[in-house]
Amino acid sequence: MSRDDNRERWQLQTSRTGGNGLEVAFTGRWCMDQALPFPDRLAAELADGIDRLTFKTDLSSWDSGFLAFISRLLKLCEERKIRVEREGLPEGVRQLLAMAEAAPVQKLAGTGQSDESLLFRMGSAMLAVFRDGPAMLGFLGEIIISFSRLATGKIRMRWGDLWWEVEEAGPRALLIVSVISFLVGLILAYLGADQLRMVGAQIFIADLVAIGMVREVGALMTGVIIAGRTGSAFAAKLGTMQVNEEIDAFRTLGISPIDFLVLPRMVALILMVPLLTLYASFVGILAGLLISTTIFGIGLFEYYNQTVAALDLSHFMVGLVKGTVYGSVVAYSGCLRGMQCGRNATAVGEAATSAVVTGILLITISASVLTVFFYQLGI
Amino acid sequence: MKAKHPLKIQNLTIAYGEKVIQRDLNFTVNTGDIFVIIGGNGSGKSTLMRSLVGLQPPTQGTVLYEGLDFWNVDHAEHERIKRRLGVMFQGGALWSSLTLAENLALPLNQYTDLSPGLVDEIVSLKLALVGLAGYGDFYPAELSGGMKKRASLARAMALDPDILLIDEPSAGLDPLNARHLDNLILELRESLGTTIVLVTHELPSILGICNNSVFLDAETRTMIDSGNPKEAVHSGDPKVRTFLTRGEA
Ligand SMILES: Nc1ncnc2c1ncn2[C@@H]1O[C@H](COP(=O)(O)OP(=O)(O)OP(=O)(O)O)[C@@H](O)[C@H]1O
Ligand SMILES: [Mg+2]
Numbered sequence: 229m230s231r232d233d234n235r236e237r238w239q240l241q242t243s244r245t246g247g248n249g250l251e252v253a254f255t256g257r258w259c260m261d262q263a264l265p266f267p268d269r270l271a272a273e274l275a276d277g278i279d280r281l282t283f284k285t286d287l288s289s290w291d292s293g294f295l296a297f298i299s300r301l302l303k304l305c306e307e308r309k310i311r312v313e314r315e316g317l318p319e320g321v322r323q324l325l326a327m328a329e330a331a332p333v334q335k336l337a338g339t340g341q342s343d344e345s346l347l348f349r350m351g352s353a354m355l356a357v358f359r360d361g362p363a364m365l366g367f368l369g370e371i372i373i374s375f376s377r378l379a380t381g382k383i384r385m386r387w388g389d390l391w392w393e394v395e396e397a398g399p400r401a402l403l404i405v406s407v408i409s410f411l412v413g414l415i416l417a418y419l420g421a422d423q424l425r426m427v428g429a430q431i432f433i434a435d436l437v438a439i440g441m442v443r444e445v446g447a448l449m450t451g452v453i454i455a456g457r458t459g460s461a462f463a464a465k466l467g468t469m470q471v472n473e474e475i476d477a478f479r480t481l482g483i484s485p486i487d488f489l490v491l492p493r494m495v496a497l498i499l500m501v502p503l504l505t506l507y508a509s510f511v512g513i514l515a516g517l518l519i520s521t522t523i524f525g526i527g528l529f530e531y532y533n534q535t536v537a538a539l540d541l542s543h544f545m546v547g548l549v550k551g552t553v554y555g556s557v558v559a560y561s562g563c564l565r566g567m568q569c570g571r572n573a574t575a576v577g578e579a580a581t582s583a584v585v586t587g588i589l590l591i592t593i594s595a596s597v598l599t600v601f602f603y604q605l606g607i
Numbered sequence: 608m609k610a611k612h613p614l615k616i617q618n619l620t621i622a623y624g625e626k627v628i629q630r631d632l633n634f635t636v637n638t639g640d641i642f643v644i645i646g647g648n649g650s651g652k653s654t655l656m657r658s659l660v661g662l663q664p665p666t667q668g669t670v671l672y673e674g675l676d677f678w679n680v681d682h683a684e685h686e687r688i689k690r691r692l693g694v695m696f697q698g699g700a701l702w703s704s705l706t707l708a709e710n711l712a713l714p715l716n717q718y719t720d721l722s723p724g725l726v727d728e729i730v731s732l733k734l735a736l737v738g739l740a741g742y743g744d745f746y747p748a749e750l751s752g753g754m755k756k757r758a759s760l761a762r763a764m765a766l767d768p769d770i771l772l773i774d775e776p777s778a779g780l781d782p783l784n785a786r787h788l789d790n791l792i793l794e795l796r797e798s799l800g801t802t803i804v805l806v807t808h809e810l811p812s813i814l815g816i817c818n819n820s821v822f823l824d825a826e827t828r829t830m831i832d833s834g835n836p837k838e839a840v841h842s843g844d845p846k847v848r849t850f851l852t853r854g855e856a
Contacts, residue, residue: 260729260767263720291767291799293721296728320798327794328735572703572748 236288238264242273245282250274251316252301253284258294267301274308281305283316295324367564371494374486383487385495393496397458401504404457408449409441409508413515416440421524430524434534437516442539442547446509447501448595451554454501455587459562462493463583466566467576475567490563494556501555502548509547542607550598554591561586612673613638613770613802614659619668621654627828628654632668634821634833636770639796641803641816643836645850646823652806653697655823656774659804660694661685672770690718693768697775697806699759701747707734707758708743714765733761736791738784753780757788764795771795773805777812785809789816810851814840822847 241253250273258264274281281301287294298321305312314322344352377383420436466489469475478485513535520526565583569575614636621628628651636642644652657663659670661677670677672688680688701710711730715721721729734740737757747755760776776792777785789812795801807813813820813836820839822832824846832839832847840851 260715260719260721263722264725266722266724268724292729292732292764293719293725296721296725296732299732300724300728323794324732324736324798327791328732328740331735331738331740570748572746574704 249280250278251282255286257288258290260293264293267297281310281312370486374491389492393493397496398500405504405508406511409511410515413512417516417519433520434531435538438513438535438538441509441512442543447505447547447550450504450508451591455558455584459558459583459587460580462562463566463579467569467579470569494559497555497559502551505551553594557590558587615671617669620666621658622666631829640819643813643817643820644806647825650823650825661689691769693763693771695760695763695773699755701759703747706744710762711765737761770802775806777809
């Protein structure tokens, strides 16, 4: 209760009172700022044929620490069917105990933490992926319906939101896309230089870098960057709205949160990722040119001509299709995980992480599918 | 606390940037008071609370705890004062990644050397006192709004603070639980000698259990009355009377 009481320590004494009675005497200071004892140390004495417990107290001060000691002691006595006479306790202690006991105890279990083994949790996680399947398809369906409502003019695009998302996903990602594409272009050039020198065909670095960047790497790197940057932001934003019940507020008003929140984000990435892909390819080719002309001694015009000859429209088409697909799967993953978010702050973090993982997983799967598909078509 | 005036406010002005919320506040909370801060929505009650508990420095004036200038003492003293305060936020502010029992145990484990068994016992006692016995394993997200309020009061009480500052404990509570809460507050004062500073709009609480008050006005941005609210109903400022009688007198 009071920090300026004298610092004397807690003291505890027990004595037998006529027949089978036990008296517990408390003196000194029983406050939480000391290491108070745990009542189970009295268990032995209580076991000794005792059927009645009385208290004697002369305390300089006490607080919840004392209260907890007594409360625990009462439980021990109850287990042993020992009758307790509380008269010797301070008035306040008796009243607080009475208040605590008056409240009904709920025999409910919370979800609590799981104590399952690692193997069990890994198994459940695997199953969760499959169980997630229907929900993922359902969400995809909702998005398609929303797009068709947009196409048939039943709903209108929210241009303000769209513009905001476009700006966020596109121009603001330029710097990081530039840096990464430049470095990837450089890596491709070195890789090519090493292998092609063996056959004396170093000029083909230009083909490798150009086709590699335009067909595959430009889109792939952009997709991964956008998954980490924008996909996670989508999930965090929608997740926070879920926590604040903002999404429920849309639902109760009969407004589809998909139309309102998901559609603009989908459209923004479907527009911006292909453009960023083109830009990334350009930067990568530039890096290849810089390395080849300065370090491997290839002529500037030679390299330029070789690049132009290597690229034709189909390569650009492949790159743009991939960019579009990656953009949609990233937007889809971000929105999905955001909308699935739980109702607390931890869940928002998990949604953001999960959005990135799902995004990259879907990019990789669609990259393989598309590569095989274009190969079969001969493009 | 032995001092007669555990909390004294002198010429306090609180503001967000340039925007003054309340100015020239002067009032004293006595030991064992159940002190209520009254005022309409947006009058600055929560903001005042923030500067009383060390979250937002006032732009002018002083907050004295037992005569110590809360905002100008050295860091260690500031922290020592804060540890004697128990704070319940308007929104609950329970830590969402911890269960209720863990929410209550955290301050106890941080600041005492009690054995885990005794900590558990204190936790279940405090939960029982607010009528949440048996909910220790629940996460805050699994509770109703009113239950969160009560859990957050239990957390504020965890360390047996000298002064308990409570922002709207009974908003969202059903009448029985609101009544129970009033009884609990009275009991805390009787048994543990806790001084209570609370914000509430509940007229039964204001008139039933509070013995001292300050009335903040949103228009003039300063206090327009103080003292025992039971007397203010009859003799206070007209605005205060209107407020305390819901404009019916
Ligand atoms: N972070 C902030 N920045 C700027 N102004 C704020 C901020 N928080 C609150 N305010 C303003 O301060 C004023 C007082 O707010 P405060 O939350 O203290 O009111 P209150 O008296 O607690 O109201 P209520 O009864 O609704 O809880 C309001 O006008 C509010 O707009
Ligand atoms: Mg408030």
